[in-house]
Amino acid sequence: MTERPCLFCQRRGVQFSKEHLPPECLAGSKSVLLLNWVCSDCNVKFSVEDQYFAQRYHGAVGRIIQSVVAKKGKGAEVARADLWAKYRPRRNTIQIKFKRKPKTHELSNLDSINGGLGQLELEKREVNSRRLGRCLAKMSLETVAHFRPEAAQNPELRNLRMYALGRGKLNFLPFALGASRGRTGVRLCDIKFDDTDSSIMVSLIYLPLVVYAVQLSHHEDLHPLWHISQWLGLIFDEDGNRTKKLRVHMDLRGADSGWGLVPKS
DSSP: OOSSOOTTTOOSSOOEEEEEESOHHHHGGGOEEEEEEEEHHHHHHHHHHHHHHHHHSTTTTHHHHTTOBOGGGOBOEEEOSSEEEEEETTTTEEEEEESSOOOHHHHHHHTSOTTOEEEEEEEEEEOOHHHHHHHHHHHHHHHHHHHOGGGTTOGGGHHHHHHHTTOSSOOOOOEEEEEOTTOOEEEEEEEOOTTOSSOEEEEEEEOSSEEEEEEOSOTTOOHHHHHHHHHHTOEEESSSSSSSEEEEEEEEEEETTEEEEEEOO
8 A cells, every 4th residue: 555646546545556567468578567656446447458459559460570478478469350360489489360362462472482582461450549549648657657756646647647547638649650670668758849948758668560659748739749750750640540551561581491471671
């Protein structure tokens, strides 16, 4: 027990549980542990959203490609109507099931001689950016608690907190995304313009295949997020329309032993 309120529901005198940032299902052993920040009730509610996010975020297949091992030693798995994939730690193997027939040009590439290079469209789908945004809001607020605990209860973060809980006035959480290039973890940036008195925090959430940038407050002015996007070469998405259509391709490289999957950068 502690007198500190829960980071999300703001209740005091609650039982806290361990919270992983990013969630274990996303980052495995690369997650950091947060203590005395998230109550048990909120943790249970967020676990459902974490699993949804892990299955459907823009780089979800990357969890299998990067061999993420989650709770109880279980390998990462993606199970959707369009795709099934799983990493099996004991055998150190990746299994992928395509729920469609390969296209003609893909088949011709796959028939190339050993040493050649083919390409296969791994998935094509539409992303629910609004629902994924709830998990991004949760991880962003936890990033503040991790790096700057004295600012975690700042009233300016109320909209972010409410969005994570599925409430509040914020209709959509703007974000930017790009390639994480093998990096996993979270960072916190401060953006301050010369004509303003205060800085704006922007979280960077590095996950398998994808990095997200999220502005934590003052969403009526998205210049801080835009500047981060320009600096890191990310796709800036103000309303979710730019990134809701998703395509993931894989390169297949021929070898004497057969075809091997190679992530397409």
